[in-house]
Amino acid sequence: MLNINTLLLDFRITSYCNLGCDLCFRNPGIEDQSTENALKILDKMYQVGFRRVGFTGGEPTTRKDFLTLIEHAKQLGFMTYLSTVGHRFVMDYERLNGILDWVGIPIDGIEKETNSDIRSEKMGNQHRVVKDILTWLTHSDNKINIKLTTVVSQTNVHQISDIVRWINSFSYKVQSWRFYQFCPLGVGKEKRDKLEIDTDLFIKTMEQTKAEFPDLPLSWATFEERDKANVVMEPNFDVIIPDGENYTYLCNMEKDTPETIIHNIFGQPEIMNKCENNRFWLDEMEFVS
Ligand code: SF4
DSSP states (O other): OOOTTOOOEEEEEOOOOOOOOOTTTOOOOOOOOOOOHHHHHHHHHHTTTTEEEEESSOOGGTTTTHHHHHHHHHHOOEEEEEEOOOOOHHHHHHHHTTTTTTEEOOOOOSSSHHHHHHHHHTTHHHHHHHHHHHHEEEETTOSSSEEEEEEOOTTTTHHHHHHHHHHHHHSSOEEEEEEEEEEOOOGGGGHHHHHOOOHHHHHHHHHHHHSSSSTEEEEOOOHHHHHHEEEOOTTOOOEEEEETEEEEEEEEETTHHHHHHHHHHTTTHHHHHHHHHHHHGGGGSSSOO
16 A cells, blocks of 8 residues: 555646646646745655655746756655656756656657647647657666656547557657546546547557557556546645546645644545556656666
């Protein structure tokens, strides 16, 4: 069972992002905290006993201090994870290599039309971004575990095999690749008619893809399996979990006592069980920083 040492707490360091994806499940419009407060909250998390932190958003790299926050987390002793579109990854790589354990980067299509439809025009070239990163990593002294994420929706469900084949044609091999059934949460709730897919179709597609590429680290989660399966701290330090099509409040990392935080997060075995299943890949690190 997960405990405070092994649960990855997703810290949404900002709710800002201007990429406008239709599938986005963030809660927009929550104001960012100062660098000082964000550093203090990392200290508090560590004091409470957390040892794994994920930096997410919004797009976390839009915060000018995101590298400072990751550096601080690593100095404290956290396992660090960054969820980003990857547009700055190569630029920031020198500072990230050695302080970042995992990076998660999205790939939902290998054509501009697919990326634009499931995400936005601004994300139309995301497949090129991923290709550039994987090609570049082949020639680097990389110590960051790479995780790709694909949201499976009506738009790309019949292209999954092609996407995997394309990525597999590059010589760099990623450490994990997670496929998620589209979840109508946050901003994405308004696009459910366009993107939502049947659970049986999702599972069948993923089983076929795994059978086609048995040696790749492919894994997946349905909407139901992701529900209540990650603990998120908003930019205002409210700690929440996805619960159906909404988020449920658990506690506030700044204001509440360590006892309340631990009780409200870890007091529900069902949540811990689902979080563990959703994040099993974290322990499959090739590189340890
Ligand atoms: S899904 Fe990610 S990249 Fe797209 S709008 Fe939301 S936060 Fe930005």
